[in-house]
Amino acid sequence: MPSFAPAVALVVALALVPLTAAAQPAGARTVILSTTTSTQDSGLLDVLVPLFERARGYTVKTIAVGTGQALALAARGEADVTLAHAPALEKKYVADGKLHRRRLVMLNDFVLAGPDADPAKIKGEKTAAGALRKITAAGARFVSRGDRSGTHLLETELWKQAGVAPGAPWYIESGQGMGATLGIANDRGAYTLTDRATLLAFLKRVALEVMVEGDRPLLNVYSVMELNPANGPRVNAVGGKAFADFMVAPQAQAIIRTFGVDRYGQPLFVPIAGKKDEDL
Amino acid sequence: MDLLVEGVRRAIGLVLSGDREVLAILWLSLQVSGTATALALLLGVPAGAALALLRFPGRTLVVSAVNTGMGLPPVVVGLFVTLLLWRSGPLGALEILFTPTAIVIAQAAIAAPIVTGITLAAVQNVPAAFRLQLLGLGASRPQMVWWVLKEARLPMLAAVMAGFGGVISEIGASMMVGGNIRGQTRTLTTAMVLEAGKGDFDVAIALALLLLALIFLVNWLLTRLQQHA
Numbered sequence: 001m002p003s004f005a006p007a008v009a010l011v012v013a014l015a016l017v018p019l020t021a022a023a024q025p026a027g028a029r030t031v032i033l034s035t036t037t038s039t040q041d042s043g044l045l046d047v048l049v050p051l052f053e054r055a056r057g058y059t060v061k062t063i064a065v066g067t068g069q070a071l072a073l074a075a076r077g078e079a080d081v082t083l084a085h086a087p088a089l090e091k092k093y094v095a096d097g098k099l100h101r102r103r104l105v106m107l108n109d110f111v112l113a114g115p116d117a118d119p120a121k122i123k124g125e126k127t128a129a130g131a132l133r134k135i136t137a138a139g140a141r142f143v144s145r146g147d148r149s150g151t152h153l154l155e156t157e158l159w160k161q162a163g164v165a166p167g168a169p170w171y172i173e174s175g176q177g178m179g180a181t182l183g184i185a186n187d188r189g190a191y192t193l194t195d196r197a198t199l200l201a202f203l204k205r206v207a208l209e210v211m212v213e214g215d216r217p218l219l220n221v222y223s224v225m226e227l228n229p230a231n232g233p234r235v236n237a238v239g240g241k242a243f244a245d246f247m248v249a250p251q252a253q254a255i256i257r258t259f260g261v262d263r264y265g266q267p268l269f270v271p272i273a274g275k276k277d278e279d280l
Numbered sequence: 281m282d283l284l285v286e287g288v289r290r291a292i293g294l295v296l297s298g299d300r301e302v303l304a305i306l307w308l309s310l311q312v313s314g315t316a317t318a319l320a321l322l323l324g325v326p327a328g329a330a331l332a333l334l335r336f337p338g339r340t341l342v343v344s345a346v347n348t349g350m351g352l353p354p355v356v357v358g359l360f361v362t363l364l365l366w367r368s369g370p371l372g373a374l375e376i377l378f379t380p381t382a383i384v385i386a387q388a389a390i391a392a393p394i395v396t397g398i399t400l401a402a403v404q405n406v407p408a409a410f411r412l413q414l415l416g417l418g419a420s421r422p423q424m425v426w427w428v429l430k431e432a433r434l435p436m437l438a439a440v441m442a443g444f445g446g447v448i449s450e451i452g453a454s455m456m457v458g459g460n461i462r463g464q465t466r467t468l469t470t471a472m473v474l475e476a477g478k479g480d481f482d483v484a485i486a487l488a489l490l491l492l493a494l495i496f497l498v499n500w501l502l503t504r505l506q507q508h509a
Contacts, residue, residue, distance in 0.1 A: 030375075032378065037477070040474075041477060042472075043478075046462065051461075059464075061378045061459060061464065062459075062461055063378065063459045064460070076366075076368060077367055078367055078368070078377075160482055177477045178477075179477040179478060179479050180476075180477060201478065201479050202479050204479070205481075207478060232368050233366050233367060233368065233372065234372060234375065235367075
């Protein structure tokens with residue numbers, strides 16, 4: 001069957017390459033990092049991870065998902081170390097013994113962003129909770145991530161503090177990442193809660209403005225946590241600790257201090273290794 | 281509109297300049313989906329031929345299952361392959377979750393029913409008289425199957441195109457079992473989602489053009505084989 005053979009040969013030849021390439025050493029030299037999309041979308045991990053890999057001889061598999069999922073993966077022993085930004089939930093996992101040695105790495109802040117027209121008149125409001133109450137009263141559109149990400153968890157907490165329950169039709173759940181959610185908010189002329197780094201990255205494309213900032217609950221604190229090896233049968237605790245140590249060491253902290261200046265004219269994160277929650 | 285024009289312009293620049301990371305992503309996608317298609321052929325051609333030529337109780341049920349499988353949602357496959365490959369899952373000891381191998385497995389599972397279904401239809405379209413004639417001329421049963429497959433080779437190339445086209449375009453399974461890890465499991469489709477999410481639409485457009493070009497090239501090669509045979 002002359003006309004059939006070349007096609008099959010081509011596909012089979014292609015077949016052999018990745019199977020051999022994929023047989024890379026797993027196990028002890030591989031560290032699985034479960035983390036939030038914001039650390040990856042900002043580009044910070046693209047700088048830090050290769051440095052760590054070169055310095056310590058590990059291969060890092062970065063799984064960037066919502067913070068809720070990142071912590072759940074770690075608690076199941078599907079990762080070796082986790083970098084997240086949901087302090088209340090993190091402390092719960094630590095108290096349950098699933099995660100160990102929670103150490104602060106860096107912070108930036110969340111802001112309430114909204115359209116220039118500001119239909120609920122929240123611009124300059126001192127507290128996020130107050131602004132949310134005004135949005136509810138006005139029935140102005142608000143786009144929520146709705147995905148158990150760190151941003152969504154904080155948003156849920158803020159609604160609780162505000163003492164109001166958001167609902168349809170003005171409350172929209174996107175179920176998507178921060179970038180896509182900003183796009184929807186822009187399109188619908190809606191308010192949304194966003195981390196400042198992602199908003200900065202999207203300012204070229206969305207006509208949203210910072211409405212409320214500087215409120216204490218809007219601090220966005222990132223921590224690194226090691227796993228309890230008992231979480232799963234194949235946890236690389238040594239590799240996980242190596243990565244956690246690297247994130248709070250002076251070299252990584254120095255990079256965090258200046259990261260983003262070249263692209264946005266201001267740093268995206270503030271390094272805070274060695275500090276405690278109550279110092280912030 | 282500006283964004284689209286500017287995006288396409290920068291995309292072409294990115295492709296022409298031979299951006300190393302983009303080329304590596306392209307190559308990985310081609311390898312992974314090519315391997316998955318090859319595995320799907322190895323499984324699907326014998327299975328499809330057997331289903332077409334054999335008669336057994338429950339055959340209609342199996343054929344219905346195959347036809348359903350042709351529309352198997354990639355994200356469903358991704359979910360089940362993830363559950364199997366988790367460290368705590370039944371195949372956890374292999375430690376292949378978040379590797380290209382895991383994507384190959386998931387994509388092969390997506391493409392295999394497509395190849396099986398199209399092979400089944402192609403072989404069934406070969407007239408029964410042709411089979412009887414072969415056997416009457418003294419062909420053994422394996423020889424008969426070989427000649428029937430040969431007769432059905434043109435529609436079966438469509439199976440290759442449909443299988444490859446299906447898996448190189450899918451994203452749900454690649455994202456779930458591969459994890460979209462930079463330099464390791466980032467494929468054209470998962471990279472596109474990431475870049476669009478980051479707001480780097482020009483890179484996303486570049487990747488989209490590459491993906492379309494790749495699918496066209498593969499289909500053009502296969503169509504040439506099919507039409508000139």
